[in-house]
Amino acid sequence: MRSRRRHPLLVPVLLCALAVLIARPTSATGDSDAPGGLNAEVVRLYDEASLATQQYEAGRRAAEVQRGRAQRLERLLARERQDIAALHGDLGRIARAQYRNGGGLPHTAQMLLADSPEELMRGQRAVWQADLAVNNAVTKSRRAEARLAADEEKAASAWQVLHRRNGELAEIKRGIEKKLEEAQWTLQGQADASVAAGACRGAVRLDQPRTRFAQPWVAPVETYELSSGFGSGGDRWASRHTGQDFAVDIGTPVRSVGAGRVVKVSCGGAFGIEVVVKHAGGYYTQYAHLAAVTVEQGERVAAGQWVGQSGTTGNSTGPHLHFEVRLTPQLGSGVDPREWLAKRGVRL
Template sequence: MSPQNDVPVAPRRAAKHRSGRRSTGRRTQLIGITAALAAAAGTTAVGLSSSATGSSTASPGLSPSQADALTAARVERRDLASRDAGRIDLSLEATRKAQAEKAAQARAARLAANATLTQRRALALAAAKAAAAKKAAAQARALAAAKAAAIAKAKAAAVAEAEERARAPKVVLPTTGYRLTAHFGEGGSRWARNHTGLDFAAPLGTSIRSVLAGEVIQASYAGAYGRQVKVRHADGTVTSYSHMSEFAVSVGDTVAAGDKVGAIGVTGNTTGPHLHFEVLLGGDNQVNPEPWLRDRGVNP
């Protein structure tokens, strides 16, 4: 080996050694940066490819400080994730709580509305019942008033009728216990002309009464009429009572309706004991006694 070849060998080795030291330092720095980036990104292993370093040799492990940094980054990231999950859970819980409160408020509003509606219906029903009761009471009062008015009217009519009857002349039948044997206007051999009165057949001695109040204007024997009494009444009408067995009054006497004027007999033209009763309007106009008595409230 020549001296020329020996001279340059040492410098090349030294240069090569310096180049190796520089390359190792750069790899270490690059690995540190990569570890930090990996920690920030949440990676679990850090390596450096041969393309980045220009060598096919695998990257060495992390230093203790870099491992601590990586662990701290991971812990911080986990804590951040846990806090984010907690915040999401709290947000969801708050949302559910708000929804539940809103639903409760809506339900309470519906219940309040239903209660209000029920109360209004109850009030309306009570008002309707009160109105119906009031109407029924008014109708009952009106019916009672109408009934009372009808009763009062009937009483007033009865009183008026009684007063009218009291003012009107009292009329009675001329005798009792009788049967009618001859009517007004009948013809026959027993009479010279058609019958002029109404015959009441009754036992001998049965009382004969004045049918109306009046004055006795005759009490004497009158031929075919036998013993006869005539009474003039307030309106000028005269009633006649014939065939009596006796007199109970005299001319000029005042009699009331129902007072005795004589008794049933057989005097005059008669075939048996009876009263021959006549009604003479104005004292001389003979009329049928039956309707005359009926018009005055008695039915022979």
């Protein structure tokens, strides 16, 4: 069974760790009726959920460090208890010896019957040493017991503080994730309505990240898991899969993989809401199943610039980004996106 006892020296370390976590994420209150309000709210909630996750993970790592130190403390406390037991044993032996010898009578008799100053001094020294041994044993025992009790109380309190803080962070994260899910599906509902009407809403002008990419090519999303790959088979496609899918949540910012010009923004068909960008060298990249677009047709874009937000519009079984690289703007001229990006220094 895990003990709750911890070392008192961990208290200041714990408090320092918690100080880093004091700043809590605030709830997003963007006006979803304003142009781009809902889209921006989703992005903000992503950032806040990410921050809360980082804070929670920092608390969890601090708890792991605390646990390792606690295990070392348990060994220290065990030694302290052994020392206390030994001190109690010493007191017991002294008491038994005094009982067998009639208390302090033999030493007193030696002093009364002493024939010389030397014998008198030896008797006095024996009495003094016996009293000193008892006093030292009692003092050490009491100090050790007091130190052990203080260690257990302070360490238990520190552990409770960390546990409570982690619980608070987890609750904050759950709240943000609930708001994010509601905003995501509201955004998706608006996207589905656009697709049904066959007309895209205007570009949503979100605040672009200030990141400046040193390389000319980037991945279409920052954080992802790869799912269906180029050329794979499946019931959802007439023949073979024509692109690379990235499993991401609704509202995830989608980036142009390189500099180019937007040649198509569409809201109908199997791809749902899609954006097609033409790059130097005659290649085209497609970003499909979006929930919203952040660019207009004819607009020039830079590497890493947001062109939309991921969704699940069109012929899609769940939230993801469908990414293609083509020789023409039309379907049917696709090349393997992973190989194409790898030749440009981007490995997925």
